[in-house]
Amino acid sequence: SYELTQPPSVSVSPGQTARITCFGDALPKQYAYWYQQKPGQAPVLVIYKDSERPSGIPERFSGSSSGTTVTLTISGVQAEDEADYYCQSADSSGSCWVFGGGTKLTVL
Amino acid sequence: QVHLQESGPGPVKPSETLSLTCSLSGAPVFNDSLSSDYWSWIRQPAGKGLEWVGRIDTSGNTNYNPALKGRVSMSVDSSHNQLSLNLNSVTAADTALYYCARESFWSGYSHGFDYWGQGILVTVSS
Numbered sequence: 332s333y334e335l336t337q338p339p340s341v342s343v344s345p346g347q348t349a350r351i352t353c354f355g356d357a358l359p360k361q362y363a364y365w366y367q368q369k370p371g372q373a374p375v376l377v378i379y380k381d382s383e384r385p386s387g388i389p390e391r392f393s394g395s396s397s398g399t400t401v402t403l404t405i406s407g408v409q410a411e412d413e414a415d416y417y418c419q420s421a422d423s424s425g426s427c428w429v430f431g432g433g434t435k436l437t438v439l
Numbered sequence: 440q441v442h443l444q445e446s447g448p449g450p451v452k453p454s455e456t457l458s459l460t461c462s463l464s465g466a467p468v469f470n471d472s473l474s475s476d477y478w479s480w481i482r483q484p485a486g487k488g489l490e491w492v493g494r495i496d497t498s499g500n501t502n503y504n505p506a507l508k509g510r511v512s513m514s515v516d517s518s519h520n521q522l523s524l525n526l527n528s529v530t531a532a533d534t535a536l537y538y539c540a541r542e543s544f545w546s547g548y549s550h551g552f553d554y555w556g557q558g559i560l561v562t563v564s565s
Contacts, residue, residue, distance in 0.1 A: 332506060364551040366489075373538060373558060374489065379551035417489055419551070426502050428479070428491040 333357065333422035335431035342437040349405040351434045353418030356399055363401040364419040365394060367412075368433075374417065378403060405436075413438040441465040443539050443556035450562045457529050457561055461522040461539030475544040479552065480513065480524045482535040490535075494542065495522065529563045536560050 335355040343349040353363060363381050366374035376385055378394035381401060391406045401420075405412055418431040447459040459480070466476070479494035493503035495513045503511045512525045522539055537559050540552040 362548065364549070366552070368489075373555035374552070375555075376551045376553050380548060383550075385551075385553065419489075419491075427504060428494075430481075430489040430491060433488040 333427070333429050335418050335420060335429055337416075337418060337431040337434045339432070340435045340437065342439055343408050344439045345410060346407055349408050349412070349436055351403045351405075351416050351418075351436065353401045353403075353420075353431050354399055355401075355420055355429075355431075357423045358396065358399050358401055358420060360423065361421045361425065363394070363396065365392075365403045366417045366419065368415045368417065369413075377416075408436075408438055410438050412436060441541060441554040443541065443554060445537060445539055445556045445559035447537075447559050447561060450564055451529050451533075452565055453530055453563055454528055457524070457526040457533060457563070459524045459537055459539075459559060459561070461524075461556060463520045463522070466541070477542040477544060477549075478513075478515070478522050479540050479542055480522075481538045481540055481552070481555075482533075483538070483558070484535045492524065492526075492537075531563050534561065534563045 335353050337353050365378040367377050368374040377388050377392045381396040382394040393404045395402050415433045415435050417433045442464045444462045451457045475497055477494050477496045480492040482490050493511050493513055495501045501513050510527050514523045539556045541554040542552050543550040
């Protein structure tokens with residue numbers, strides 16, 4: 332079955348830039364999406380179609396894609412950004428959604 | 440504002456069928472505007488990651504996670520603006536927080552899961 336691979340954890344100090352990667356063989360052909368999930372809450376969409384930002388999401392959140400890797404970048408990290416982040420994309424058939432295993436972002 | 444609320448009967452015994460309902464307000468289940476709304480179920484075991492269960496589109500077409508091996512079915516009740524999920528032959532591995540979520544499609548491309556319910560915890564136990 333298709334898999335998306337994320338690092339289990341990323342740590343940054345406030346004000347620094349956090350980069351969370353997601354690797355998948357089908358990513359050159361399929362868009363990626365990113366979600367932020369805080370404890371006890373439902374996930375929130377922060378990036379869609381690799382790099383588009385939904386309304387209401389701060390500009391410090393951005394996304395990019397290069398080959399089999401997509402990256403969520405959080406510039407000027409704030410304490411409130413501490414959360415789990417999940418990438419999502421489709422398998423090569425485009426009919427099955429897959430989530431990455433999630434990355435815990437710790438703000439030191 | 441779109442609001443989704445999951446509901447269900449409570450604990451489920453192994454080998455039985457898990458049945459959940461997602462009640463929608465603020466938007467019709469079937470949307471005939473320029474956008475297309477798909478409706479998915481996504482689950483999350485305690486302390487673990489997200490797993491897509493399946494989705495149903497505005498025409499009633501479904502896609503399911505092949506990992507669930509044909510145990511899942513979804514339907515829509517447009518008269519009550521509700522979605523339903525059935526997962527049969529459950530085991531302890533199906534214990535999770537189950538979310539329903541809306542996915543918008545514009546010009547043929549998904550704009551992601553933009554609205555989520557609060558989730559409902561389903562426990563499979565004898």
